[in-house]
Amino acid sequence: MTYIGRFAPSPSGPLHFGSLVAALGSYFQARSQRGKWLVRIEDLDPPREVKGAADLILRTLEAYHLDWDDDVVYQSHRHAVYQAQLDSWLSSGQAYYCRCTRKQVKAMGGFYTGNCRDKKLINDGNCAIRLLMTHPVESFDDRKHGQFSVPPELAREDFIVKRRDGLFAYNLAVVIDDIAQGVTEVVRGADLIEPTGRQISLYHILNQPLINYIHLPLALDKSGQKLSKQNHAPAIDLKQPKPTLIDAMQFLGFELNKEIKQSNVREIIDWGIANWRIEQLPDATEITPRFSNSSL
Structure with missing residues (x-):
């Protein structure tokens, strides 16, 4: 290859x-x-x-x-490519709309705990899109530094793939x-x-x-x-x-x-x-x- x-x-x-x-x-x-x-x-x-x-x-x-x-x-x-993937995930339930603010997430202990996961929200122009975390990664291998651990709360978090301001998230793109x-x-x-x-x-x-x-x-x-x-x-x-x-x-x-x-x-x-x-x-x-x- x-x-x-x-x-x-x-x-x-x-x-x-x-x-x-x-x-x-x-x-x-x-x-x-x-x-x-x-x-x-x-x-x-x-x-x-x-x-x-x-x-x-x-x-x-x-x-x-x-x-x-x-x-x-x-x-x-490449915005159309990113949006097509998000539309597919929203349709399948792999992603969902979320209205939680940073202040609210901070009140959850600094990690999003799934507050909007089951609400089936409709985008009202004030929502982010979060990815349902079905494959958390709690460690990975770096070819120079070896094994890195990821805090479990971070690994399991439904993270944002499109921001409230309409910009696509770095991790997605x-x-x-x-x-x-x-x-x-x-x-x-x-x-x-x-x-x-x-x-x-x-x-x-x-x-x-x-x-x-x-x-x-x-x-x-x-x-x-x-x-x-x-x-x-x-x-x-x-x-x-x-x-x-x-x-x-x-x-x-x-x-x-x-x-x-x-x-x-x-x-x-x-x-x-x-x-x-x-x-x-x-x-x-x-x-x-x-x-x-x-x-x-």
Whole structure:
């Protein structure tokens, strides 16, 4: 079976160091397996989207010589696919409408306890859609970190697949798209470990073969916060990518000698493909990087 990996950024701003780490990890894993590497723009949340960010992300990947296969998929073009799945679940009883607010769920102890499950509500424009959890996943295997446990209350929760504001939930869209694109393994940041159990449960409910997961170390800033667009992480350099590329590869456990560091970006990327090993990844799931080569 052909290996298929993917990088799926949201266009809420330019790529930062943490984004580059995720892109490189997924790229090296796919190319080392002589597989395909896809790019998907996860533009599910228009209020958070920054105008022009999607195009800037693609230009940044090109600057770092991270070439993708096939056409770029935009989730904003796939709403009909997501809705069709929801309609099917609503019809079969696998999903249902829910009027509970966050405040009400908090009063339930922080986990939704099925308050609307048997009410057979009709959507009045003020409802979310929840998935009836028939296949709870209380643990899963990560190829780098081993077994992860999911709190039972979280694993058994009927989680939201379409929000009250009409936006499709991340867990729904990401799984439907990974299945549609034939993704065989997801390599991404450790900040996304938590929803993995729910995503695996969706594979069971959709009667689809399971895929593999590898979660990369999460890059933190000096104050211990996740490097993210929300925390105003600086954009990586398009014009002089090599210093940041070297920093990101060292963050991923590569040991680059002087000769490799003096090579051009394409040569460094090709060397990375040839020398990539999952075992080289740091054991920690959170790391504050030392930027020795870039100005970040």
